[in-house]
Amino acid sequence: MRMIKSIKELREALCGERNKNKTIGLVPTMGFLHEGHMSLVDRAKQTCDIVVMSIFVNPIQFGPNEDLASYPRDLERDTALASARGVDYLFTPSVSEMYPTVNKTTVTVSDVTESLCGASRPGHFDGVATVVTKLFNIVQPAYAFFGMKDAQQVAIIMQMVDDLNMPVTIVPCPIVREKDGLALSSRNVYLNEEQRRQALVLSRAINEAKDAYAGGEKSAEALKELIVSVISHSPLADIDYVEIRNYPSLTEAAIISGQEVLIALAVRFGNTRLIDNTVLSPVKEEAACFAQ
Incomplete structure (x- = not known):
């Protein structure tokens, strides 16, 4: 090199x-x-x-x-x-x-x-x-x-x-995660032990939203409320934003249907601001269901 x-x-x-x-x-x-x-x-x-x-x-x-x-x-x-x-x-x-x-x-x-x-x-x-x-x-x-x-x-x-x-x-x-689900970030080094433990709520909230979507929930507002509710169980979590947007246009999404949608969030733990996200691909998932 x-x-x-x-x-x-x-x-x-x-x-x-x-x-x-x-x-x-x-x-x-x-x-x-x-x-x-x-x-x-x-x-x-x-x-x-x-x-x-x-x-x-x-x-x-x-x-x-x-x-x-x-x-x-x-x-x-x-x-x-x-x-x-x-x-x-x-x-x-x-x-x-x-x-x-x-x-x-x-x-x-x-x-x-x-x-x-x-x-x-x-x-x-x-x-x-x-x-x-x-x-x-x-x-x-x-x-x-x-x-x-x-x-x-x-x-x-x-x-x-x-x-x-x-x-x-x-x-x-793709995002690379620790075995426990925390998205890798250079800023993770700022977290103390308890903040690091509570930061796992981010991937957990995203996974619960993905499960709800897979179960038929298509309302962006309902999924946002679910994510906020999950994150709120972590006393150290200070939510900056939880958003669901069409991707990659980042226009607001009300109902998830027919195009890729980004679930994105930013949350502070102490002075450390962490971001995480996932992209839902309704077209691909619906096509796969139809093929079955």
Whole structure:
């Protein structure tokens, strides 16, 4: 694995790979890697000849009262994990390399950014869209791999790529969970033992909603009420939002019928904000029932 900090050096290296007709895939991360990130690398290696992983804690996607300064970092550990998993290039630019001057250009995606985490974290997705655009321009990947852990982010990046005719295919990858159901997240390290135990209520609430849907419940409001009720049994849980939206448009859903629907939630345990979700696919499920 080759570690690179310079945009110029990375571009030159990848130009050489493209001249050999190598297909390049990008796995963008903020580091403090876990098995969720590694699953993206695995998918990238199945799809591409060359895998580029970026590790960059992007300051412009953090709000003024968020955890930029304390966001977990361990580049030595991350380097070992990336190398062992078969990453070809590890791009670890500094903030001054990515933003050498005050940024006067921002990429804004409207509509799909305005609900869910976009409502709770104003400006966050402008920062995400801007840095992802920069990474796409630097790496020029044929494919980019994003985890469905942040399903709204995936929808936003797909919208941006479509709208701006970016020559990259976005590959959404499934959420990876601990054995007890907690979705893997770099921020899980913030949780104390009791918060970690109570955080299992998130996947439990989602599973109960999925069971209710499978049992015939198609009302989004009824499923939301069920999720809130389950989460409310955890005394440390402070709900930011529970939403059910059509996916990937993120328009409001009243009755679940005929298209994919996202069940998404964000809940705080102490100072730690966790997100989780699942996507229901009514068309596929109804087709499977019909086939039987």
